[in-house]
Amino acid sequence: RIPEPLALVVFGATGDLMRRKLMPALWRLKQEGMLPDDFAIVGNAREATDDADFRERMRGALAEFAKEPDAAEWEAFSHRLRFVGGSTDDPSTFVQLAKVLGEVDKECGTRGNRLFYLALPPSVVAQTAEGLGRAGLVCHPEDRCYTRIIVEKPFGRDLDSAKALNASLLKVFAEPQIFRIDHYLGKETLQNLLVFRFANTIWEPLWQRNYVDHVQITVSETVGVESRAGYYDRSGALRDMIQSHLLQILTLVAMEPPASYDADSIRNEKVKVLQAIPLLQGEDIDRYAVRGQYAASEESSASEKDGEKGASMPAYRDEKDVPEGSRTETFAALRLLVDNWRWAGVPFYLRTGKRLPAKQSEVVIRFRPAPHPVRDQVQDDTPAPNALVLHIQPDEGISLFFEAKVPGIRGPLRPVSMDFKYTSAFEGAESPEAYQRLLLDAMLGDATLFARRDEVEAAWTLITPILQAWEAGGEPDPYPANSWGPECATELLAREGRSWHEPT
Ligand code: BG6
Secondary structure, three states: OOOOOEEEEEEOOOOHHHHHHHHHHHHHHHHOOOOOOOEEEEEEEOOOOOHHHHHHHHHHHHHHHOOOOOHHHHHHHHOOEEEEEOOOOOHHHHHHHHHHHHHHHHHHOOOOOEEEEEOOOHHHHHHHHHHHHHOOOOOOOOOOOOEEEEEOOOOOOOHHHHHHHHHHHHHHOOHHHEEEOOHHHHOHHHHHHHHHHHOOOOOHHHOOOOOEEEEEEEEEOOOOOOOOHHHHOOOHHHHHHHHHHHHHHHHHHHOOOOOOOOHHHHHHHHHHHHHOOOOOOOHHHHHHEEEEEEEOEOOOOHHHHHOOOOOOEOOHHHOOOOOOOOOOOOEEEEEEEOOOOOOOOOEEEEEEEOOOOOOEEEEEEEEOOOOOOOOOOOOOOOOOOOEEEEEEEOOOEEEEEEEEEOOOOOOOEEEEEEEEEHHHHOOOOOOOOHHHHHHHHHHHOOOOOOEOHHHHHHHHHHHHHHHHHHHHOOOOEEEEOOOOOOHHHHHHHHOOOOOOOOOO
16 A cells, blocks of 8 residues: 655654664655655754755765665655754744645645654653644644654653653644554564464464463663663663563563454553553562663673674773763563463563673563473483574574474483574565554554554553662662673572573
């Protein structure tokens, strides 16, 4: 399906997200014939620049993060790019924007349809939405044109601010017009998780407390804070990753099959999962929520890709723009329960961190151990529990680990795996970038892969007591850069006789 004609208005259009992700995604959509012919991009940022400079920057962004565009093709497309400078706290910015959008409608045939993309910090989201409303830039559902708004994460800083943000947005937009983006939901493997679970009957009987011992969700990164300390130091791993990406993954793993596959049926089931998770409170926070912060390391294998081979890695506290003595966590791990019929008593362990040894996102479903020895128990014959590993990135795919006998008269048992890899199973097929899919869905008005108001608030309900406890005192445990996090993360599982799956 090709979207209707529209103008995409990006606030924060000279920022990193636009250069690295949005512009390359839009260009790919265009090249794949998935953008309407009558399309325009209007950029806004505080800095004063003009159409020509904005177009040149976007061409540069494509050259750096996608592919140098063909000159003739770019020439034909670039006149659809316009720029409106000005701050979102200045009403005249919106007056100017309205004027340019009127021109764009005439020149590019965009018919009054608008998709506003707020690549902005949460502190200015409400004022931007209000500015759009005041300038008459928001169509009503009964109008012939449509207006939608995409809001980037982080969506608030805690439950109260997320509620306030929702309330401000809802003064101007109706819920179906609001698209809260979480780019993890656009990843191919997460899409496939629903297909894997609900298009195959073999997993369903196993997907529950009688067979599953526990679930692990790991999102590890090799990078440090990079140049984002200004944002990251006020955020930390719990807000930056767990509140959004990891809890989203958890909902997809744990949700019940929806009655139908429309946006609301799926999101209803996801919200129910979040609502079934008991809050960590009081001593349980110390017991089941751990945090770490990376310390310096001499060795650097993880950052070889970054061209830093052999370089030592600095401690978080010594990174540029990190305040001295910062207590921000760069690693967080939680043990949560999903207290419903399917999952009662099955722990879900979540961990994420920066400066870990590998960039890897995976879900591990660890099954219960076999109830009886397979033959007279001898050393090497204790079967390892079965595991199903969903590799979200990189090397997207699924591995099933089970026990086999090593050939030989008295061969011991060894775990072996059956592997499905996207690259070999669907040779030549390329997974679209998450932003490509999500932008297209928002243009089409499909909100399935976007978080609904109650979903975001339910996630903050879980996270806020932990944030408050951590902000009230204590320090994150240090871990050497390029290691799998602090000792307390190992203990979180070891206490219960379990261990983290080592990503391969
Ligand atoms: C972002 C976080 O949402 O996700 C970043 O703000 C993090 O801190 C990034 O690096 C990870 O995304 P991906 O797609 O590279 O795993």
